[in-house]
Amino acid sequence: MPLELDARRPDFPDAFRAFLDAGRDEAAEVDRAVAEILEAVRKEGDAAVLRYTARFDRLELNAEGLRFTPQEIAEAEAACDPETLDALRLAAARIEDYHRRQLPQDLDYQDASGIRLGHRWTAVGAVGLYVPGGTAAYPSSVLMNAIPARVAGVERIAMVVPTPDGRINPLVLAAAHIAGVNEIYRIGGAQAVGALAYGTETIAPVDKITGPGNAYVAAAKKQVFGRVGIDMIAxxxxxxxxxxxxxxxxxxxxxxxxxxxxxxxxxxxxxxxxxxxxxxxxxxxxxxxxxxxxxxxxxxxxxxxxxxxxxxxxxxxxxxxxxxxxxxxxxxxxxxxxxxxxxxxxxxxxxxxxxxxxxxxxxxxxxxxxxxxxxxxxxxGLSVLDFLKRSSLIGASPAGLAAIGPAGIALARAEGLDAHALSLSLRLEAPATD
Amino acid sequence: MPLELDARRPDFPDAFRAFLDAGRDEAAEVDRAVAEILEAVRKEGDAAVLRYTARFDRLELNAEGLRFTPQEIAEAEAACDPETLDALRLAAARIEDYHRRQLPQDLDYQDASGIRLGHRWTAVGAVGLYVPGGTAAYPSSVLMNAIPARVAGVERIAMVVPTPDGRINPLVLAAAHIAGVNEIYRIGGAQAVGALAYGTETIAPVDKITGPGNAYVAAAKKQVFGRVGIDMIAxxxxxxxxxxxxxxxxxxxxxxxxxxxxxxxxxxxxxxxxxxxxxxxxxxxxxxxxxxxxxxxxxxxxxxxxxxxxxxxxxxxxxxxxxxxxxxxxxxxxxxxxxxxxxxxxxxxxxxxxxxxxxxxxxxxxxxxxxxxxxxxxxxGLSVLDFLKRSSLIGASPAGLAAIGPAGIALARAEGLDAHALSLSLRLEAPATD
Structure with missing residues (x-):
């Protein structure tokens, strides 16, 4: 029986708080196991990835076999039910249309003091997409992760998907192809996250990893966060x-x-x-x-x-x-x-x-x-913004610097950062050279 | 002597890679110590916060003394150099003006199939701001963290700042007042991050923690990430x-x-x-x-x-x-x-x-x-977007559902998720009730 709560009862506030606090995940030993896997992948590269894939997915591969070939992908797509492929293509088109409306604007203006200010959005260079395998090998997840990255302008999208016992849902490969994924590797778990974060002989490292996964994948993403970006802890x-x-x-x-x-x-x-x-x-x-x-x-x-x-x-x-x-x-x-x-x-x-x-x-x-x-x-939720980053822009003319530089010097001195103050005062004292 | 590299030499690629990989932080024992502190704060609340503050900041407080009073803040502001306060106010005004231009637009439209789509931005409810103390007690950091949160519409901004040996830079308190911070606590380190994330008897928990800090603060933010949001690992x-x-x-x-x-x-x-x-x-x-x-x-x-x-x-x-x-x-x-x-x-x-x-x-x-x-x-960089989150909006009329629902059923069945398919098919089969 599910929990039943009645907001009209006096004990409701306590009961509701207990309900919110109840964890649904057991993270006990996961963190330690994941740390070990990540360290092995970082040190040994492909060899560790292959070893863990053999152990967890019962799949013996060599380094060349890590990546799906274009022919394997084409064969998978050909094996899919045409009606389902049509539905996938409709979904891809609708997802792309919605996400295009999320593309943000650049900003570039001159303020009253003559300071040029703004920001510029650029795409993340390389993104790794985690796609769960086994019972949760969802082609829809491929579309939802890959399309925003492509709309953002990401140049390289590398996808990992575990294939336990060598089994893969052909629709997952078809979805990746429809969504414009560049590389697909048949690996999963913490070892796949490690391969994307650190790179191996076969897999170039990425800048950011997105996509849902089980407790091991979530822990691995959390542990590599900082070295690479992650979307969220799913x-x-x-x-x-x-x-x-x-x-x-x-x-x-x-x-x-x-x-x-x-x-x-x-x-x-x-x-x-x-x-x-x-x-x-x-x-x-x-x-x-x-x-x-x-x-x-x-x-x-x-x-x-x-x-x-x-x-x-x-x-x-x-x-x-x-x-x-x-x-x-x-x-x-x-x-x-x-x-x-x-x-x-x-x-x-x-x-x-x-x-x-x-x-x-x-x-x-x-x-x-x-x-x-x-x-x-x-x-x-995941969006085009997750595959972009913003650089702020600041440009001062000599006159603009003269207008606000003195206040900057006051603040730098108040913070005891004299080289900061010096970098401003030298420019204010000297005649402009261009 | 700093490293000197010449891009015209044949060994440059390897030397440049080694330069990029060289770490500048020692994170060895930090993670373990931080985990211990966070666990103590989670279990014991104020008592643990007070104990660590006594140990690390050499400051004996009771729970009532954790928070700066309005009078303490007013006295600090009165003790500041007026020219520096003017510079702070100029900075605050300029930071606010720039960050207002980052406020994103909501989206609400009807597509060709009659489906209503969009998104809505709302402010994070409560934000914790970490401000470093000691040699790095920077009033400018207070402005840079608090103002984007206020521009975003955050209702509660709780700031923590360590005061080693009881010393505080009065400009930090003045900056917090200028920036509209609601609560200021004289605590720092992992214990402050823990207090903000888990809450104590005195400090209500927040939804997100931002602001730079030392290696302990960075490790603590990383460890509480998931329970609360964080800005980035500085x-x-x-x-x-x-x-x-x-x-x-x-x-x-x-x-x-x-x-x-x-x-x-x-x-x-x-x-x-x-x-x-x-x-x-x-x-x-x-x-x-x-x-x-x-x-x-x-x-x-x-x-x-x-x-x-x-x-x-x-x-x-x-x-x-x-x-x-x-x-x-x-x-x-x-x-x-x-x-x-x-x-x-x-x-x-x-x-x-x-x-x-x-x-x-x-x-x-x-x-x-x-x-x-x-x-x-x-x-x-930190922006107004860091203090907002987006809910996507989807609304289907019976006609809209009839247009795209069948493709949804095909995909749900392909993924073996029959309750998903059922939730669509029941509505497609039944006559509309309103």
Missing amino acids: GPSEILVVADGDNDPAWIAADLLSQAEHDTSAQSILITDDADFATAVQRAIEVHLQRLPRSEIAAASWRDHGAVILVDDIPAAAPLVDRVAPEHLELAVGDPDALLPQIRNAGAIFLGRHTPEALGDYLAGPNHVLPTARSARFSS | GPSEILVVADGDNDPAWIAADLLSQAEHDTSAQSILITDDADFATAVQRAIEVHLQRLPRSEIAAASWRDHGAVILVDDIPAAAPLVDRVAPEHLELAVGDPDALLPQIRNAGAIFLGRHTPEALGDYLAGPNHVLPTARSARFSS
Whole structure:
């Protein structure tokens, strides 16, 4: 049974805080194991990558076999169902269209003191994309990671995807091809993150690594952060559905299960003002579970991490939403725009009864790589901005320097940084040379 | 003697790579000590913060004494030199003006399929600002961290600043007041980062922590990353000056020293196409060092980490700049705009001979919190965007869902996620209810 909370009870604040604090990940020994793998990859390069791939993916390769050949990729694409390929291409086009609108503007202006100021955006040089393998080898993840990088103008996109026992979902390779990935390596786990961060004889190092993964991948990304950029520490997935009693319980039940079926540590939360509706949703979940192939995973997630929270009225849901800061938020209410301004923390917001989260997972356009584990309090979904960086621009004429330089000297001296002051005063004292 | 490299020699590529790989920080035991401190703060709250403050800052406090009172802040401001306060206020106004231009636009549109798409920016709820104490208690850092947060609309800005032996630079408190900081605590180090991340009885937890610090602060920020957001892992500071022979060697020498005087592990690099000019700069550095108060620090930095790189011509500097990816880049050449498009990686770019880095450190307007240790390859200086996060918006009408839903079902089924498919198909099958 999922947790049931009633916001009208006096013990609710404590119970809700305990619910927020409950961890869903066991990170105990992971950090140490990952540190060892990264160190081995850094020191031994390909040899370590091949050894761990043999151990964890049961796959014996040599260095030449690490990278998929163009022919392997073409064969994979040819083996895909044409209807699914069409859907992938539609998704790619929609994702590209949405992300193009995120491209930021450069800035270059002269202020009242005659100082030129601005900023310039440039693309990250090389990006590594982590794509989970095994049960979570999702072609949609490839599109969601690679397309923003390509739109940003990244010149080299190197993808890693584990192929346990040599198995690969051909759609993953097809998606990579559609999205314009330059290199694909059949490796995963911490060893793949290490190879991208440090480089090996076969794999050139990248500047930034993005993409979701399991606890080992998350720990590895965290450990190489600083040497390379990372997108975010992805945790288990969440959905929070705010629904009034006018929804079809079967629809909302399916939405909650679409998150629960990802992973036993995924989390689905329903907030409603209608106790009868909540009961009906719970009953519909039981009915759906009887016919879903991944019912075992979904049932465990719903039982262990699911929650139904009853509130007085729908507006009372907003502050709870902000504290959960869910990755996905559905506002399955009559007037979602009335509720929207009250909400601050959510990765993606799905407006109205006809917008299930799954639409955003695949092809609405916005990214499905979103902040998890309450991190929507301070971070955003993956975007074109994650593959760009900004250089600020400052240019002073002699007159501009004369206008504001003296205040700079005062501040430098106040901070006891006399070489700073000297670099300004020398220029103010000397006649301009050009 | 600083390292001297000549790009025209055959051994240059290897020597340059070794130069890039040389670490300037000793992180050996730091991680373990920091983990211990963070765990103690998480478990014991104020008690641990007070204990570490007594140990590291030689300051015995009780919980009530952790926070500066409004009266203490007003007294500090009254004790400041009025000319310096004026300079601080000018800097604050210029920083605010520049950062207001970074505020991003929301997006809300309907696409050809009738799907409503967009994104909405909202401010982070609560931000913690780390301000270094002791020899590096810089009021300018307070402005550079707090003002972008305030411009972004952050409601609560909590600042921490260590006060070793109870000493505080009154300008730091004045700057915090000018910048609109809400709370100031006299704590520092990993214990302050822990207090901000986990909260204590006295200090409410924040959502994001920004601001530079020493190796312990950097390690602590890295370890709490995920529970809270962080800006970046700040390392020792760098400057790279690209200068032709037409510069005054004394000016360029002062610029190189303005970085070197920060810290013995700071790094100053000169790239020039004129060997005689390089010699003149080195000679001017020796002259400046004889009269600078921080000459011991600056001399050690220049000797141990400084570098002079000779190139054939100025355009040949661009690819080297990109590989160094310096925090600060001066283009002290006749036509900096000719060189600018060739350069991709730099935190801030100072254009022309009359724009010393110190101008940007204090009051040009752009932020002086910039990516260090080659991270300008993948990250940007602090900005208003660091205090905002973006929620994507998706809203489908029944007709919009009918247009793209089937492709979503195809992709969900291809990924084996049948509850995803079910959440779409139920809505496509049923007649619309509103």
